[in-house]
Amino acid sequence: MNPFPQLTQNCALACPPPVAQVLPNNPKLAETAIAVEYGHRVKTLRMNQIGGMVVTDADVVNVEAWSRNTLDEFNQANAPAPVAPAWVGPVLAPILNNLNNINNNFNNINNNINNINNNINNLRTHIISLEHNTNARVVNRSKKNTQDLLVPLHDNNNQAPPNFPATRGAFLAANMATCNALLHFYGQIPNNGLANVVKQQLCNFIGLDVMLM
Incomplete structure (x- = not known):
């Protein structure tokens, strides 16, 4: 089973959930495409929002997990089936490519935030050292x-x-x-x-x- 995740109220209002899948453990192709595209929209909203936290990191993680699980369920259920119609690839490929690009951008943003936090911590340590040394020199001079x-x-x-x-x-x-x-x-x-x-x-x-x- 792959039930739709529980979203925060603000996220649900800003990015309304798609229609429930008929069989969450066996999604149809259209439902799978919708799930992947919905994950894309939630991530885009999270990255572009300014000010209040409309979409939280937890919303992104939960929706991403649901979207990927939907795709996995579809692949597992349709693995033995004949080759999909020619239009499937062109439809899903750009969506998946955009999703991967968003994941990469999201990871880069997290890395930049971590680097900024490290720089702030290093600066704080340096300032503490400078204050200590100033006081130490005054004491030593006496x-x-x-x-x-x-x-x-x-x-x-x-x-x-x-x-x-x-x-x-x-x-x-x-x-x-x-x-x-x-x-x-x-x-x-x-x-x-x-x-x-x-x-x-x-x-x-x-x-x-x-x-x-």
């Missing part, structure tokens, strides 16, 4: 004693480095390898190979108030 704890800065993904020295003293005692690793973690290029120059660059970046040169 640290004057060797044992004062520092606040690690985050990268663009809002992640702290695994090897950030905990205190001012440990930071100033960090070796060249640690300094270079931190600069690369933050996407900074060391100025040159001199230890004091590289460490000064790193101190300036994290907001530590110190003069090494």
Whole structure:
């Protein structure tokens, strides 16, 4: 059985359902063509509507399933039959082609929406990281004693480095390898190979108030 799906009231008003099939488990050719065309109309209405949600995604999914099931029922019921009349192909082919094009367009729209959502999430993460780093630099600038704890800065993904020295003293005692690793973690290029120059660059970046040169 392939009963017609339950539609939202707005969808049913905007796109009235076709006449019920006489035998839902054995639709006729004309009923099959109507089912495919109705799925096309519902999808087109969903994609073109502006403002309120007249046709919902659930309406599209339900109608698409019913339309495809109708086509499957027709194919199964008529598989052993002789070759269909010559006019069947020209009638159904453009309808099915349009339906496939709409499916592709619908998928592209969903992909674009997902990409926009990802970009928004990435931007939100970056803003959170910038706010954290601004506050961290203010705190670090106030640290004057060797044992004062520092606040690690985050990268663009809002992640702290695994090897950030905990205190001012440990930071100033960090070796060249640690300094270079931190600069690369933050996407900074060391100025040159001199230890004091590289460490000064790193101190300036994290907001530590110190003069090494």
